[in-house]
Amino acid sequence: MDYGFIALIAGFALILLGVWGILTQKNIIKIIIGFSVFDTGLHVVMVGLGFIKGRTAPIIGESVSAYNAVNTVVDPVPQALVLTAIVIGLGVTALMLAYAVKLQGHGKSLDISSYEDLKW
């Protein structure tokens, strides 16, 4: 059991929790929170995939010399990707919240089941 594997399991658990929240909650704000938890789970999984046992952060300094970085650092690529993904997730969350504000303004309710316009 290294940290990468633990991160993988924790990330999958967060993803399942988030999907459960999105599917079962009635309050729109709680659905958005579910989405955020789902998103965070994905990030944890991605960072966990880049982990290599016994290695350190990809920053050249005292413990990592510029010419031995290959053998001392974890994979920097997933970390850079997660940095991007966090920002996109934030944008999506902000859009959903703005939409929730709009819905509340129109229908005076944050309960998803009171909006049946698109129900088939």
Add this chain to the structure above:
Amino acid sequence: MAKNIAVILLLLAMGTLFYNLADNFQAADSLNETATYYAENTADEVGTANIVTAIVVTYRGLDTLGEVTILFLTAAIVAFLLKGNTSGVERETRDSSELLKTAAGVITPLIFLLGAYIFINGHLTPGGGFQGGAVIASGLILLLLAKPESKAATGLFAVVESISGLAYVALGIAGIFLAGGFLDNSILPLGKVGDLMSAGAVPVIYILVGLKVGSELAGLLAKFHSMQGDK
């Protein structure tokens, strides 16, 4: 009832998928080819101490430009959706406590300073433009909480955001003429790895990204804040 069963079935299916993924997971014990290239060449080619920064700002700089664009689009769409306090009624706000007001006055400059430190040192330490920008936005939201009646300077946010966005693109285009290509950071001297004045254009780009993200997030938060209690 049928809905609950469907939810449980879906979660079980996802769980099985994840179980298989985790079961077959083989932890890597060395870097793959791309990561090896980045780890070997970052110090010489980009001159940043933080390899993640080198990937985000220089190797995959175009992605970051797209990311900043997405954030800008989000801010624009939220501003469009939440535009106008149409009721015209002044919102009644309770005065915030003396404690909050005084503390906000003392702490906010420190928060701004920390945010600036984080994005100026983005090429040396963990952190960078997005993180520093988020810290700055958190300082602004503290100000909004302490003085709810104050009109947030949304016009100023828009100006800072536009100028830094334009300057980012201009720096990228300067790379085509002065260095190897779009967003190449060697238009400024690379310097010695680990120095504050190193890594070419990376610190400049991260300062611009920090300002842009900070003003964008602050604008977003101010928009949500102005909608609060609005019917």
